[in-house]
Amino acid sequence: MREAYQSDLRHIVDDLLDMAEMVGTALESATASLLEGDLALAERVVTADPHLDARQVELDAKAVELLARQSPVATDLRLLVATLRMSSSLERMGDLAAHVALIARRAHPEIAVPEQHRAQIARMCELGLSALQAASQVIENRDLALAAQVEKQDEELDDLMLEISREISSSSEQSYTNAQIIDLTLLIRFYERLGDHAVSLVRRVGFLVTGDSLDTLSEGVDVQEI
Amino acid sequence: MREAYQSDLRHIVDDLLDMAEMVGTALESATASLLEGDLALAERVVTADPHLDARQVELDAKAVELLARQSPVATDLRLLVATLRMSSSLERMGDLAAHVALIARRAHPEIAVPEQHRAQIARMCELGLSALQAASQVIENRDLALAAQVEKQDEELDDLMLEISREISSSSEQSYTNAQIIDLTLLIRFYERLGDHAVSLVRRVGFLVTGDSLDTLSEGVDVQEI
Structure with missing residues (x-):
């Protein structure tokens, strides 16, 4: 009985890691579809998303069931709360x-990102992926050693968002179509939010390990953030 | 003891309703600061946000403590999970x-929203507020009668976002500065996301009342959504 419970808790961590892997694949493919104008790849990312949603529904149900059946306390309780x-x-x-994939699809056969910003967007994807992978390791090992790295990558994402945004603002109106500016603004926001979520994942492991608050005040509005 | 527990659960609902009221005030003031170019009001919204964050931290701590101390099951458990x-x-x-207030502040002394879009933005605020108020009533009464209304207001928000976005895309490059397009794109996205969150609130009451899944698949990516 006790053993089955411990195995259930381990499965919950495995499920989180699986979800993180699915997100990584989606992000990498979405960015490739965006920068290469690959419509079929963009479609695959959009079609795959409901599988991730379904995994979340299953995982939430498992966590709630364990809360109900085992009345966990201390670390086990915090693991289930953090999981939710x-x-x-x-x-x-x-x-x-x-x-990101939907923007690639909408722009097709054009490429949504003007040439002068492609390297920046590729870098934003790289930073997001790297932050996600580090967050996964934090979840797997319950070791906060990589927390500072994730925060740093999130800051770099914020900086790149601002850099691109400033470059657009200071260019002439003829340098971009209006639709390009809309798409770029959304894209840099999506990548920046991915970084925020990676930071959140790590902070929830912090809660699990230390019992500190589940969310922290510093997750609030950053004046630099918009 | 049992009575204290029931009173704790009631307080949790009161805390959620308080938070919803704080959000409503923030949204209304932020939109006023945006449309009237009121810098002092924008500052007040930004300064007030950490109070809301602090309320969340307190509320989460209460919910986790009740989970640990009372080992709730059935509806009480679902209330605490939904609360988180x-x-x-x-x-x-x-x-x-x-x-929204930060964009008002950044644009000052200009008004970020060009005149031809101000009524639309005012309407987005109105829809967001109304969806939030309906969601609060759903939380307070655990009655899903208003759920359809919140979904409808969220759809209207999506439609307005698309309408504004299309108007910008189909205008000449000279009709807007690049910075105006960036700000408008972000603004309509923020209001649209507020609608999504109001829908989420209602769905979590659905989980609480019916025991259905905590998130639903339909909350996933909507092809219309970006």
Whole structure:
């Protein structure tokens, strides 16, 4: 009985890691579809998203069932509570990746990102992926050693968003079509939000390990953030 | 003891309703600051946001403590689980309202929203507020009668976002500055996300009342959504 319970708790962590892997694949493919104008790949990302949503629903149900059946306390309780927040972040990260693919699809046969910004967008994807992978390791090992790295990558994402936004603002109106500015503004926001969610994942492991608050005040509005 | 527990559960609902009221005030003030170019009001919204964040931290701590101390089952358990999701949505709604105020502040002494879009933005605020108030009533009465109304208001928000976005795309490059397009794109996205969160709040009451899944698949990516 006790053993089955411990195995259930381990499965919950495995489910989170699976979801993180699905998000990583979606993000990588979505960015490739965006930068290469690959319509079929964009479609695959959009079509795959409901699988991630379904995984979240299953995982939430498992966590609630364990809360009901085992009345966990201490670390086990915190793991289940943190899981309910982390599954939600991962599902949202999947949505954001799918949003990137939807912009690729809408722009087709054009490429939504003007040439001069492609390297920046590729870098935003790289930072998001790297932050996600580090967050996964934090979840797997319950070790906060990589927390600072994730925060740093999130800051770099914020900086790149501002850099691109400023470059657009200071260019002449003829440098972009209006639709290009709309798409770029949404894209840099999506990547920036992915970074925020990676930070949230790590903070929830912080809650799990230390019992500190589930969300922290510093997650609030950052004056730099918009 | 039992009585104290029931009173704790009631307080949790009161806390959620308080948070919803704080969000409503923030949203209304943020929109007023945006449309009237009122810098002092924008500052007040930004300064007030950490209070909402602090309320979330307190509420989450209460919910986790009740989970640990009372080992609730059935409806009580679902209330606490739903609370942990709802507090997170409300905190995020507060961030979105503060983001609106930050755009008002950045544009000052200009008004970020060009004249031809002000009525649309005012309407988006109205829809967001109305959806939030309906969601509060759903939370207070655990009565899903208003759920369809919230969904409808969320759809109207999506439609307005698309309408504004299309109007910008189909205008000449000279009709807007690049910075105006960036700001408008972000603004309509913030209001649209507020609608999504109001829908989420209602769905979590659905989970509480019916025991259905905590998130539903239909909350996933909508092809219309970006």
